[in-house]
């Protein structure tokens with residue numbers, strides 16, 4: 062089941078992610094990935110022959126597969142990757158149709174032109190704190206919650222998620238909810254507005270929880286939603302919740318299995334856990350919607366599991382009735398909304 066079609070901003074999120082795909086192709090051509098993958102090869106073996114770390118190779122090969130440049134087979138132990146007929150035809154030196162140098166020339170010259178254009182219009186490089194993605198060094202979640210994630214959540218994510226949540230029959234509409242890693246708080250605000258018998262807690266890092274508290278106060282909902290500042294991995298997140306919602310937060314957990322156990326224990330028996338995260342998909346077209354945005358995170362060692370691995374982890378934690386549906390009109394890429402019961 063999937064909720065709605067893509068957001069009108071989708072082509073523009075894609076534009077922002079296109080440099081990741083272009084960089085991946087440039088890496089592949091520079092390191093002769095297509096020459097090395099003439100036979101179906103696993104990521105570990107490819108890593109060896111390409112001089113990469115196994116995790117690096119896996120993330121790169123999966124991204125190239127989603128771009129139609131590799132074919133992926135299901136091997137017995139791990140997926141196998143082989144140069145696709147398209148890459149064979151256009152990106153191999155030995156081919157009569159080789160366009161490898163042509164593409165790299167255009168790539169480099171358009172990159173230079175883009176920089177020249179920015180210089181001509183005196184566009185400065187955003188080098189201040191607000192310009193950094195918060196998951197890179199120097200970035201701040203609280204600044205992002207106030208500005209960028211604030212916009213994303215209030216204008217795109219919260220309306221999309223509310224549309225999906227209100228269609229879930231099992232969603233508790235009274236009692237206590239927790240928005241774990243809730244950022245600026247607009248989803249918690251929307252939830253409290255929609256269901257007047259729900260009271261909530263928003264948990265996030267202390268500086269970010271303060272931003273949420275301001276937004277909740279501005280929305281006139283301080284009596285129904287409280288905020289709790291802390292670290293999910295080390296601090297108490299409360300207990301006896303009827304509903305826990307967690308959107309795009311697990312990527313940042315060093316030990317996602319332990320975070321899930323904590324979530325499980327914080328629910329009352331029978332309570333509902335709704336998670337919405339980008340999960341890696343099995344078909345190339347779906348993977349192509351997600352990987353340009355999430356491959357850099359994988360390369361930083363962040364948690365971006367496959368949908369199957371996520372469902373297994375939920376089950377191993379003790380959650381029951383786990384199921385996923387897709388929400389397509391979210392910022393950047395579709396999210397998989399999973400619903401589970403303690």
Ligand SMILES: C[S@@+](CC[C@H](N)C(=O)[O-])C[C@H]1O[C@@H](n2cnc3c(N)ncnc32)[C@H](O)[C@@H]1O
Nearest residue numbers: 202214242243244265266269292293308309313
């Ligand atoms: C990508 S944002 C998602 C925010 C919000 N859930 C949304 O969907 O818009 C990730 C959030 O997780 C929070 N976060 C990351 N690591 C955390 C940790 N260890 N403890 C508490 N919150 C954390 C960040 O502060 C941030 O608000």
